[in-house]
Amino acid sequence: MKNKEPLILVVVVAFTLLTYWLVEPYAHSVMHKHVESQNFAYADLAPVTKTGDAANGKALVMGAGACTGCHSITKDGVAAGMDAVTAAQSYGVNPPDLSNAGVVYDAKFLADLIKNPAHALKVEHKFDAAKGQMHPMVPFFGAGGDMEQEVADMVAYLQSIAVKADELTPRMAFEEACGRCHSMKYENWTQLGTKPEFKFEKESLAYDIKVLEYQEALTKYMGKLPPDLSMYIRSRNEHFLSTFIEDPQAHLAGTAMPRTGVTADAAHKVIEHMADAGDTKRHERESVGKMVMIYIIIFAIFALLWKKQVWRDLH
Amino acid sequence: MHNSSRRGFMGKAFGAVAGVGAVGSLIAMKKTWDPLPSVKAAGFTTLDMTIYPEGELITEKWRGKPIFVLKKTAAMIAKQTESQKARDVVVGDSHFMLAIGLCTHLGCIPSYNAAEESFLCACHGGMFNWAGEVTKVPPPRAFDIPPFKIEGTKLVLGEVGPEYKAMKDSGITL
Amino acid sequence: MAHFTKATSVKDWLNQRLAVEKVEKVMASEYWIPKNINFLWAMGMVLAITFALLLVSGIFLLMYYQPDVKDAFYSVNYTIMRDVDYGWLWRHVHGVAASVVFLIIYIHMFTGIYYGSYKKGREMIWISGMLLFVTFSAEAFSGYMLPWGQMSYWAGMVITNIFSLGGLHLDGLVEWIRGDYVPAQAFLTRFFMLHVLLLPLAIMGLIGLHFAALRIPHVNNQDGEEIDFDAESKKYLAGDKAGSKVMRFANDFMSKDLMVVGIYLIFFFYLVFFNYGFALDPVNFDPADGLKTPAHIYPEWYFLWSYEILRPFSVNIGLIAFGFAQVIFMLLPWLDRSPNAIPASRRGAFSIWFWLLLIDMIVLTAMGKLPPEGIFSTIGLVAALAFIVLWIALPFITMNEKKV
Numbered sequence: 029m030k031n032k033e034p035l036i037l038v039v040v041v042a043f044t045l046l047t048y049w050l051v052e053p054y055a056h057s058v059m060h061k062h063v064e065s066q067n068f069a070y071a072d073l074a075p076v077t078k079t080g081d082a083a084n085g086k087a088l089v090m091g092a093g094a095c096t097g098c099h100s101i102t103k104d105g106v107a108a109g110m111d112a113v114t115a116a117q118s119y120g121v122n123p124p125d126l127s128n129a130g131v132v133y134d135a136k137f138l139a140d141l142i143k144n145p146a147h148a149l150k151v152e153h154k155f156d157a158a159k160g161q162m163h164p165m166v167p168f169f170g171a172g173g174d175m176e177q178e179v180a181d182m183v184a185y186l187q188s189i190a191v192k193a194d195e196l197t198p199r200m201a202f203e204e205a206c207g208r209c210h211s212m213k214y215e216n217w218t219q220l221g222t223k224p225e226f227k228f229e230k231e232s233l234a235y236d237i238k239v240l241e242y243q244e245a246l247t248k249y250m251g252k253l254p255p256d257l258s259m260y261i262r263s264r265n266e267h268f269l270s271t272f273i274e275d276p277q278a279h280l281a282g283t284a285m286p287r288t289g290v291t292a293d294a295a296h297k298v299i300e301h302m303a304d305a306g307d308t309k310r311h312e313r314e315s316v317g318k319m320v321m322i323y324i325i326i327f328a329i330f331a332l333l334w335k336k337q338v339w340r341d342l343h
Numbered sequence: 344m345h346n347s348s349r350r351g352f353m354g355k356a357f358g359a360v361a362g363v364g365a366v367g368s369l370i371a372m373k374k375t376w377d378p379l380p381s382v383k384a385a386g387f388t389t390l391d392m393t394i395y396p397e398g399e400l401i402t403e404k405w406r407g408k409p410i411f412v413l414k415k416t417a418a419m420i421a422k423q424t425e426s427q428k429a430r431d432v433v434v435g436d437s438h439f440m441l442a443i444g445l446c447t448h449l450g451c452i453p454s455y456n457a458a459e460e461s462f463l464c465a466c467h468g469g470m471f472n473w474a475g476e477v478t479k480v481p482p483p484r485a486f487d488i489p490p491f492k493i494e495g496t497k498l499v500l501g502e503v504g505p506e507y508k509a510m511k512d513s514g515i516t517l
Numbered sequence: 518m519a520h521f522t523k524a525t526s527v528k529d530w531l532n533q534r535l536a537v538e539k540v541e542k543v544m545a546s547e548y549w550i551p552k553n554i555n556f557l558w559a560m561g562m563v564l565a566i567t568f569a570l571l572l573v574s575g576i577f578l579l580m581y582y583q584p585d586v587k588d589a590f591y592s593v594n595y596t597i598m599r600d601v602d603y604g605w606l607w608r609h610v611h612g613v614a615a616s617v618v619f620l621i622i623y624i625h626m627f628t629g630i631y632y633g634s635y636k637k638g639r640e641m642i643w644i645s646g647m648l649l650f651v652t653f654s655a656e657a658f659s660g661y662m663l664p665w666g667q668m669s670y671w672a673g674m675v676i677t678n679i680f681s682l683g684g685l686h687l688d689g690l691v692e693w694i695r696g697d698y699v700p701a702q703a704f705l706t707r708f709f710m711l712h713v714l715l716l717p718l719a720i721m722g723l724i725g726l727h728f729a730a731l732r733i734p735h736v737n738n739q740d741g742e743e744i745d746f747d748a749e750s751k752k753y754l755a756g757d758k759a760g761s762k763v764m765r766f767a768n769d770f771m772s773k774d775l776m777v778v779g780i781y782l783i784f785f786f787y788l789v790f791f792n793y794g795f796a797l798d799p800v801n802f803d804p805a806d807g808l809k810t811p812a813h814i815y816p817e818w819y820f821l822w823s824y825e826i827l828r829p830f831s832v833n834i835g836l837i838a839f840g841f842a843q844v845i846f847m848l849l850p851w852l853d854r855s856p857n858a859i860p861a862s863r864r865g866a867f868s869i870w871f872w873l874l875l876i877d878m879i880v881l882t883a884m885g886k887l888p889p890e891g892i893f894s895t896i897g898l899v900a901a902l903a904f905i906v907l908w909i910a911l912p913f914i915t916m917n918e919k920k921v
Contacts, residue, residue: 032739033555040557040624043879050883051818052795058887059813214595259594263802306802309598309605316606317790323367324786327360328779331772334357338772341758342552354768357775368573374602375577381600 063271063278068292073136073148078177080184088182092171093142095126095182103127103189112220113242119164120249122208122219122242130183130190132204137289138183142168143175149286150277193293198301201294206257209246209285211239214258214305219243250284261299261306269299387501392434400455402444405489405500409444409452411475419460419473427474429515430485432506434493441498442475442486488516543732545767549750551738552764558736559777560625566778567618567785568724572717574611577604582663584709586702589665590804606789609797613789615657616796619819622650630849631871633858634737640850641730647847649723652716657817659712662705666801671814673700673708679839683832699807741859813888821885822878828889829898838905845908852908854916863921866914870907877903 089095090106098115100108102125108115115122129138141148145165146155155163171178191200203217211218218239226232247253260269271278273295276285290298303310388405395401395414403410415431415438423431432441446453446464453464453471461478462471470479475486492504510516524530531537581601583592597604626646629635635643658676662669677694681687696703735746744762753761764770788796795818800811816824827839845852853867861868877900884897 036555036557043875044620047818047879047882048795050879051821051886055883055886214599259802259804262797263799265799306594313605313609313790317786320786320790321783323364324779324782327364328776328783330353330357330360331776331779334353335772335776337351337353338768342764342769343759371603371606372577375580375604375607377602379596379600380602 060268063268063275065267065271066274068134068274068290068295070134070136070289073134073140076135076139076180076183078174078180080177080180080182080187082181082185082188084178085181085183085185085188088171088178089126089185093168093178093182094166098123098165100125101127101189113238113245116242116245116249120245121164123165124204124208126186128190128196128200128204130185130187131193131196132190132201132291132294133289134291135183135187137287138186139179141165141289142179142182148289150275151284151286153282154284193291196294196297198297198304201290201297202301205288205290205294205298209250209254211256212258212305213256215301219246252284254285257302257305259306261302266299269302270295273298387499390498390500391496392437392439392498393496395437395439398457400457403500405443408489410489410500411440411442411444411455411486413440413455413473414438415440415473423474426476429513430474430476430488430510432488432491432493432498434498435496440473440475441488441491443489445487446471446482447477447484447487448482484517485515545771546765547750548732548766549746549753549763550736550766550770551742551744552762553738553740553742554736555739556773556777557624557628559774560621560628562771562774563621563778563781564618564625565724566781567614567621568720570610570614570785571618574607574614575713577607578611579713584663584706586665586705586805589663589705593664594802609789609793612796613785613793615660616817616819617785617788618653619657619817622653623819626650626846627871627875630874631861632737632739633741633853633860633864635850636853637856637858638734639730639737639858642727642734643850644847645723645727645730649720649727650846651843652719652723654820656712656716656720657819659708659716661801661817662700662708663712664801665705665805667803667805667809667811668798668801668814670700670805670807671810672816673704675814677704679827679836683836737858739860741857815886818882818886821883822881823885825881825885825897826901826904828885829894829901838901841905841908852911852915854912855918855920857918857921859921864918867918870911870914873903874907877907 086104089101096106098109098119100106100123104127108125110118112122133141137148144167146152146157146163149163151163155161168175168179168182199215202212203221207217207221208219216223219242220235220239223235223239226235243253264272268279272280273288273290275287276283277287386406388403388410390403390412395412397414398416398419399414401412403412420438430440432439444452446466446469448464448467448469451464451466453462453469455462460473462475464470464482467481468479469477469482471482471486472478475488477483477485488507488510489500490503491507492499492502493506521533524533528537532539578593578597581592581597581604583589583596593608597608599605629643629646658672662673673695677691677700680694681691692698695701696707735744738744742762746763749761749763753763753765758764798817800813803811815821823839823842826842827835829835830838855864855867857864861871880896880900881904884893884900887893889897
């Protein structure tokens with residue numbers, strides 16, 4: 029009696045793998061277009077050629093640049109002019125605090141943003157200056173000197189007050205770059221910040237109402253409420269998220285989401301935070317997985333040896 | 344079993360390996376049954392001890408249970424016996440009766456009569472004084488005191504501070 | 518009152534009351550299995566183990582899952598996946614097992630078709646097996662509703678819409694099934710009931726029937742040889758274990774079964790920990806939104822062939838074709854007009870039919886996943902028609918088969 033088992037195994041495995049390949053990798057490649065990453069090079073933006081002077085930059089930011097008219101800089105003692113909800117209702121968005129902008133955002137991006145916000149953010153399709161649709165952030169038209177030098181100075185100032193790159197945690201990167209528009213329920217993060225513990229339900233509900241009012245203003249500005257990102261690490265994959273953050277228009281042409289202009293490091297940390305939120309136990313899964321694999325191989329070997337012993341006198 | 348295929352050594356060895364897997368699975372199952380980390384983390388309540396009016400029983404909540412906080416009046420403080428002093432919770436200049444608000448008999452919540460400065464448990468008639476000691480059976484012992492830690496003018500229920508540890512060690516509370 | 522004597526041992530005590538020795542002989546040590554089998558014969562045990570994995574992981578998920586439209590997604594993706602110790606493990610085991618079980622079911626089913634294990638006294642095994650396939654399908658569908666993600670909602674919407682039966686417009690029936698105009702709270706809780714109680718009970722009953730139906734005809738063998746189990750078992754018991762054509766279920770067959778199970782579990786746990794995307798589809802990690810259909814909806818892979826038979830035709834024809842596909846496998850013992858219960862390789866035209874059917878179902882599966890556009894929809898239509906033609910042709914192919 030010829031042993032047909034090896035052939036049978038090959039046939040079963042071949043058909044299984046064929047079906048798997050057709051249904052998973054192949055079908056998904058047909059359904060989703062592939063976008064190449066540019067590693068956050070921002071090739072379309074001009075490089076910053078001048079060496080910035082942080083002291084002059086501070087003077088500009090606080091003075092002629094008029095940044096602090098809308099932006100707080102808590103690190104350097106500038107408080108927010110109004111609360112987040114009122115700001116959102118006035119401008120559409122809550123202008124971000126600039127304390128860590130220097131480490132989260134790419135220098136080329138910051139420079140371009142200061143001069144032409146709608147261009148840097150890639151929302152010119154929504155804010156077309158020619159049609160009189162002005163972006164809520166007023167561009168900097170120069171303070172009388174060499175504008176390129178002034179812009180470089182302002183960027184240098186922002187970089188000087190920000191934390192160092194290795195001090196930027198995944199949570200900080202996310203809250204800074206994404207948190208004003210995107211909530212993350214599973215980390216207790218609302219667009220107004222981490223929701224505090226309230227002793228009384230009335231206070232908790234009052235906070236929730238403020239969040240809803242903010243979200244209302246945000247929805248009006250964006251056209252649709254930016255989604256909660258708690259589970260996005262699993263509903264979209266890392267590559268998609270990275271290329272999306274780099275250039276939302278590449279995946280969703282016409283979207284209202286601005287290009288965030290984050291550095292590669294900040295983007296990597298944002299995704300890390302999303303993984304902490306939506307795939308929290310991944311490290312445990314890997315380590316337990318390794319141990320279970322080792323165990324199950326030992327189990328199969330012992331099963332094989334027992335079978336051989338039982339069958340010794342059956343053949 | 345008259346099974347002529349010898350189970351022998353390999354069978355027992357395989358059984359043992361399978362047993363290891365079963366034990367591992369049982370451990371994971373037991374851990375799944377454990378109280379959730381979010382439940383355990385919620386097991387701490389911070390009280391601001393400056394807000395309580397004298398002589399009025401306020402009921403807080405900790406781990407789903409009622410917590411009696413009674414700020415003692417000057418008269419109460421003056422007439423404290425030794426045993427009552429041992430149960431006294433002092434935060435700054437204020438003295439409190441702090442207790443888990445459950446009758447030590449079978450767990451109903453006794454009600455406080457401010458005029459008589461005593462607790463009456465409606466379930467079986469047990470009574471406690473303003474210091475939490477039993478004045479009428481059937482409760483077997485004084486009110487239990489929750490673990491607490493004093494931090495300035497705040498008191499954290501669920502954490503163990505030196506004062507609580509002393510009370511526990513001397514058998515004032517379980 | 519039956520006669521009982523003073524027991525001489527614990528075994529004797531149990532024997533007098535429960536006949537444990539007789540039961541053990543019938544079910545295990547004197548349940549004779551042909552030796553001439555291959556590893557495909559172990560798929561039954563593999564299915565039993567996988568079902569056990571589903572039951573156990575399901576029990577622990579059930580401790581924390583909340584069948585409420587507001588809480589369901591959170592209870593799965595936050596509480597179970599983040600908060601509960603090893604909750605992620607039970608979820609991954611449950612999701613992967615629910616998908617892999619169908620791979621094994623299809624291998625098991627096609628093994629039966631190939632070796633003719635549905636005829637000559639084995640018809641009830643085949644029927645109970647097909648009923649198990651239907652109940653497992655319902656169990657899988659109902660389970661998929663529970664996380665209440667986008668795919669849960671829209672699969673629920675689409676599959677219940679089938680019951681309007683196209684041109685018959687039975688919208689009232691569809692609403693009755695859902696308990697509401699759309700999949701909502703009533704829909705979720707009743708499918709929770711089905712998934713956790715009613716269907717598992719039905720499955721366990723059908724497994725009992727399936728085993729019972731197998732006991733008398735005995736397990737088939739690689740050559741379809743009709744074995745005299747009495748004579749061969751006598752040889753075995755007389756000491757000629759090597760010469761006998763049969764072996765005991767326990768421990769002979771079981772030891773090989775467990776070896777196959779061991780190898781299967783290596784593959785299974787690898788998927789659980791390292792490659793689970795095929796079972797835990799990304800689209801279902803978006804919370805359900807009744808006002809937004811995902812760009813790509815598709816059922817789980819094991820339903821794709823069936824889904825693809827529905828798709829290429831106009832609604833009424835599609836429903837008829839779909840209904841045909843669900844029922845036709847059940848009729849196999851009677852559509853196959855040949856009395857030969859031998860492997861397909863020795864059955865001429867039937868062998869060609871078998872491989873064509875298998876390849877056709879794989880093509881249908883692939884097309885069911887791909888967007889129904891261009892070349893894909895053409896191939897899908899051809900494959901759907903081929904499926905219908907193959908089954909209609911079966912009686913004609915087999916009625917002229919030479920009797921062996």
